[in-house]
Amino acid sequence: MNKFIFFIGVIAFSNSAFAQKKKTYCTVVFETIVNGKKIVLNDSNYTNAFNEKYTVSKLKFYVSNIHLINPTNNKIKKTVYLIDASKTNTIKVSSSNNKIKGISFLLGVDSLDNCSGAQSGALDPLNDMFWTWNNGYIMFKLEGKSGSSKADNNRIEHHIGGYKGANKTMRKIFLPIAENYFKKNNIITIQLNLDSYWKGINQLQIAETAVITTPGGLAKKAADNFEGMFLIKE
Amino acid sequence: MISAAKKMYTPSPIAFVIPKGFPAPPTNIFAKNKLTEEGFQLGKKLFYDARLSKDGEVSCASCHQQFAGFATYDHDLSHGVNNSFSKRNAPALINLAWMKEWHWDGGINHLENQPLSPLSAPNEMGEKLDTVLIKIKADTDYSHLFLKAFGDANITTERMLKAMTQFTGSLVSANSKYDKVKRGEATFILPEEKGYEIFKANCNSCHKEPLFTDNSFRNNGITLNRFGDVGRQAITQDKTDSLKFKVPTLRNIALTLPYLHDGRMQSLDNVINHYTSLDTSIINLDPLLKKKILLSDKEKKQLTLFLYTLTDTSFTKNKRYAP
Numbered sequence: 001m002n003k004f005i006f007f008i009g010v011i012a013f014s015n016s017a018f019a020q021k022k023k024t025y026c027t028v029v030f031e032t033i034v035n036g037k038k039i040v041l042n043d044s045n046y047t048n049a050f051n052e053k054y055t056v057s058k059l060k061f062y063v064s065n066i067h068l069i070n071p072t073n074n075k076i077k078k079t080v081y082l083i084d085a086s087k088t089n090t091i092k093v094s095s096s097n098n099k100i101k102g103i104s105f106l107l108g109v110d111s112l113d114n115c116s117g118a119q120s121g122a123l124d125p126l127n128d129m130f131w132t133w134n135n136g137y138i139m140f141k142l143e144g145k146s147g148s149s150k151a152d153n154n155r156i157e158h159h160i161g162g163y164k165g166a167n168k169t170m171r172k173i174f175l176p177i178a179e180n181y182f183k184k185n186n187i188i189t190i191q192l193n194l195d196s197y198w199k200g201i202n203q204l205q206i207a208e209t210a211v212i213t214t215p216g217g218l219a220k221k222a223a224d225n226f227e228g229m230f231l232i233k234e
Numbered sequence: 235m236i237s238a239a240k241k242m243y244t245p246s247p248i249a250f251v252i253p254k255g256f257p258a259p260p261t262n263i264f265a266k267n268k269l270t271e272e273g274f275q276l277g278k279k280l281f282y283d284a285r286l287s288k289d290g291e292v293s294c295a296s297c298h299q300q301f302a303g304f305a306t307y308d309h310d311l312s313h314g315v316n317n318s319f320s321k322r323n324a325p326a327l328i329n330l331a332w333m334k335e336w337h338w339d340g341g342i343n344h345l346e347n348q349p350l351s352p353l354s355a356p357n358e359m360g361e362k363l364d365t366v367l368i369k370i371k372a373d374t375d376y377s378h379l380f381l382k383a384f385g386d387a388n389i390t391t392e393r394m395l396k397a398m399t400q401f402t403g404s405l406v407s408a409n410s411k412y413d414k415v416k417r418g419e420a421t422f423i424l425p426e427e428k429g430y431e432i433f434k435a436n437c438n439s440c441h442k443e444p445l446f447t448d449n450s451f452r453n454n455g456i457t458l459n460r461f462g463d464v465g466r467q468a469i470t471q472d473k474t475d476s477l478k479f480k481v482p483t484l485r486n487i488a489l490t491l492p493y494l495h496d497g498r499m500q501s502l503d504n505v506i507n508h509y510t511s512l513d514t515s516i517i518n519l520d521p522l523l524k525k526k527i528l529l530s531d532k533e534k535k536q537l538t539l540f541l542y543t544l545t546d547t548s549f550t551k552n553k554r555y556a557p
Contacts, residue, residue, distance in 0.1 A: 117266065117346030118395035125350055126363055126391050132350040134469050135343040167471065216471040 024098045026068055026186045030089040031233065032059055034194040039085050049199035052206045054146035054156060056194070059085035060129065061140040062122065064113075065106040065172075068095045080109055082122040082129065102177050103188055107226045108139030108170025114163040136161050136215065139169050140226065142197070149210035156206060160222045162215025169215070169223035175232050189233035200225030243385050245270035250331065253408035255416055255444050259331045263345050263403050267396040272383040277401030279379060280349075280394065282557040286366050287359035289315045294352065294398075295557070297324040301550050303486030304328065304405060310497025315360040321461045323497035326490045328483050328549075331403045333449050338479045338495040340451055341469045345403055346395045363391065370394065407485050407549035408444075415543070416444070422543065428533075429540025436509075436527050437484075437537075440520075446484035446544065452520040453477045455512045459496050476518055488545045502541060506534050 032039040034046045034056070045053045064080040074095050083089045113123060114136045123130075129138045142158040149156055162169045175190065198204050202221045212218045248271050250264055267273075280286065284293040297312040297320075298304040304327035306312055312320040322338055336342035342351065352358040353366055370376045371389050381387040383397060414420035422430060433441075442448040451466040458464070458477065466478035479495045493499040499508065509527050512519075529537065549555075 115343040117263075117344035117399075118392040120390055120392045124391050125347075126367070130347075130350070132347070132354055134341040135347050214471070 024095050024186060026093050026095055026100065026188055028066065028091045028093055028103065029187060029189045030063065030083045030091075030192065031189060032085040032192045032194065039194065041086050046194070048195065048206065050148075050203070050205045050207075052146055052148040052198075054144050054148070054206060056085070056142065056144040058141060058143035059194070060127075061107060061192075062109050062129070062137065063091075063105050063107060064109055065104075066091065066093055067104045068093055068100050069102040069104060070095060070097055070099045071101075072096045080113060080122045082127055098182065098186065100177055100182075100188075102175060103190070103232075104172060104174040106170055107173055107230075109137040109163070110170060111163045111168070113137070131159075131161060134214065136163050139223070142194075146206045146210065148206040150207060151210040155210065157211045157213060158209075158222060159213045160219045162219050164215070167215045167217070167220055169219050169226075171223055171226040173227055173230050175230060177232060181232070191231050191233045192229050193231060194229070196229045197222075197225050200228040243381055245272040245383055245385070248274065250404070251406075253406065253413070253444075255413075256408060257332070257445075260334050263331050263399065267346065267399055269400055269404070270383060272379070273397050273400040274404055276376075276379040276383045277397040277399065278555070278557070279376075280370075280398050281401050285369055286353060286361060287315050288361045288365075291315060292359050294349070297352075297358075298327050300552075300555055301489065302326070303407070303489045303550060305490040307489065308491060310492050312358065314355070314357040318357040318360075320355070320357050321463060322495055323492065325480075325482060326486060327402055327405050328407045328485050329445055330405060332445050335449070335480075339465050339469050340480060346399045348402070349395055349398045367391065367394070405549075405555060407546045409548045410485065410546040411543040412540075413444075413546070422540075425536045425539045426543050429536035429538070430543075432529065432533050432537045433540050436529075439522050440481045441484050447481045449481065451475065451478040451480055452522075453516075453518045454479075455508070455514075455516045455519050455523060456494060456498070459498065461496070463496065465495065474518065478518075484541060485544050486546055486550065488542050489550065502538050503534070506537060510534070 039056055039059060041059070042055060042057050045055055047053050061083050062080055063083055064078070066077045068074045077093055081091055109123070113119070123137070125132070129141060131138065138159045138161040140158070140160040142156065144156040145154045146156055147154060151157070160169050177188065201224045204222060204225065209218060212222060248269050250269055252258060281294045284291055284296065286293065292315055297306045299307055301307065306324040310323060312322070312324045314320055325338060330336065330345055336345060336348050337351070342348045350363065353361055354363060367389060376389065377387040380389050380393060384393055411420055415422055440448055440450065440452060453476070456477065464476050466475040467473060487502065491501065493505050499505050506529070510529050512523060512527070514524050514526060
C-alpha cells in the first residue's frame with residue numbers, strides 16, 4: 001500500500017516537472033508554393049492542372065484558431081493572422097510539451113469575428129479583406145492574370161468569403177505531424193500548394209470561373225478545395 | 235505624473251436611454267464601445283466632415299440631413315462625388331440602435347461597419363480608407379479629439395468607426411405628437427385618431443409600433459428598377475428574397491420624401507395609393523399584403539394626418555445632433 005502511494009507521488013511529481021521543463025514554443029511558418037516552387041508574385045507564369053497559364057499578383061488568407069495537438073491538450077490560440085504570400089509569415093505558438101502529434105487551424109475567420117463590428121490588427125478593414133457592401137471577411141484572396149480568363153483585362157479575381165449557413169467558406173484544416181518531425185528547432189512549416197486549389201475535390205478552371213467576388217455557391221465550391229491545399233513540409 | 239496626465243483624458247460616460255414604451259434593442263451596439271461624451275462629439279465631427287470624401291465636397295451629412303430626419307430631402311437618389319448618383323434613396327438615420335442589420339438590403343451586419351460603405355463607394359464619398367485615415371491624422375484637431383475620447387491620440391480605423399457609431403447610434407427619435415399622446419401629454423384631433431385606427435388595422439404588422447418598423451425585409455409589390463436592384467437577394471443569394479427591402483420606419487415620414495428604396499414615389503399619397511391599388515397576384519408579394527387594403531379618399535386623408543403626427547421636431551431641431 002505504502003509503496004503504491006509513493007509510486008503515484010513520483011508520477012505526479014515527474015509529470016509536473018516535465019511540463020515545466022518542457023514548456024516549449026513552436027514556430028509555425030506558412031509558405032506558398034505552386035508547380036513545385038515558392039510563389040513569386042507578379043513574376044513567373046504558372047500552369048494549372050487544366051494547362052491554363054497564369055500569374056499571381058496577390059495571395060492573402062486568414063488563419064485562426066491554431067491548435068497544437070499533443071497528449072495534454074494545448075489551448076486553441078484564438079488570434080487571427082493574415083498570411084500574405086509577399087511576406088514571411090511566422091507565428092509563435094506555445095505548447096505545454098513537445099509531443100506534438102498534429103496541428104489544426106481554421107482557414108478563415110470564425111463567424112463571431114465576422115459580425116463583431118470594427119476591429120484592429122489582422123481584422124482591420126485597411127487590410128482590404130473586408131466586404132463593405134455585404135459585411136464579412138474575405139477568407140482567401142487570389143488575384144492574377146491569365147490568357148484563359150474571359151473576364152475584363154484577363155483578370156483572375158477570387159475573393160472567397162461568406163460566413164453564413166450553407167455558404168460559409170471557412171474550413172478547419174488538420175495536419176498530422178510525424179513523431180520524428182522535430183529536429184533541433186521547433187519549426188512547423190506548412191505549405192499551401194496552389195496547384196491543389198484549382199484541382200481538388202472540385203475543379204476550378206480559369207476559363208469558367210476567373211472571377212468569384214460574392215458569397216454563394218461558387219465561393220463554397222472553391223472553399224471545398226481549401227483542405228487539400230495544405231501539407232506539412234518534410 | 236503620467237497617470238495624472240492620463241486622468242485628465244478619462245472620457246465621461248453617458249447613458250443610452252431607452253425611451254418609455256420602447257423595447258430593449260435586440261443587441262447592445264455599445265457593448266464593446268463605451269458611449270462617452272467625447273466619443274459622441276468626435277463621431278459628430280467626423281459625420282459632418284466633408285474632407286473625408288475624395289473631392290472634399292461630400293460628408294455623411296450631405297445625404298443624411300437633420301432637418302429631413304437624417305434622410306435626403308426631396309432627392310430620389312443620393313449625390314456622390316464628381317456629380318455621381320447612388321442607386322438608392324438615403325435611409326433616415328432614426329433609432330438605428332434597434333436594428334440588427336442596416337441598409338435597404340441588410341448588407342451591414344454591425345453599425346460600426348456601416349461608414350465603410352459610403353466612405354469607399356465610388357458613387358458616394360469615393361475615398362480609400364487609408365487616405366481617410368491619413369487626412370484625419372494630418373489634422374491636429376482630430377489628434378486632440380481622439381486623445382479626449384480614447385485616452386491617447388492613436389488614430390485607427392476601429393476608433394474612427396466606433397466614434398461614428400457613438401453619434402449615429404445615439405440618434406433617437408421618440409418625442410413626436412404620437413409619443414406625447416401615448417404618454418398622456420397630448421391628444422389626437424378626431425381625424426388623427428381615425429387615421430390611427432386605420433393605421434393599426436392595415437399598416438401596423440410591418441410598420442410596427444413604437445419603432446414603426448419591424449426591421450424585416452419584405453416584397454411590397456414594386457417592380458424591378460432600371461438598375462436591376464433585387465435588394466435582399468443580392469445579400470442572401472436566395473431567389474425568394476428577390477425585391478425584398480427593409481421596412482423603413484415611418485417616424486418623421488413627412489420629412490423623408492421621396493419614398494421607397496429608390497425614391498420612386500414622390501408623396502405619401504403615391505405610397506398609400508400603391509398599397510390600395512396593389513395587384514395581389516404578384517409573385518413573391520409579402521403574404522401580409524395578399525389581403526387587399528381598401529380605403530376611401532377620406533380614410534386616406536385621415537391616415538396621412540396620423541402619419542404627420544410622427545414628426546418629431548425635437549429630433550430634427552435638436553442642437554446636440556447639429557454640427
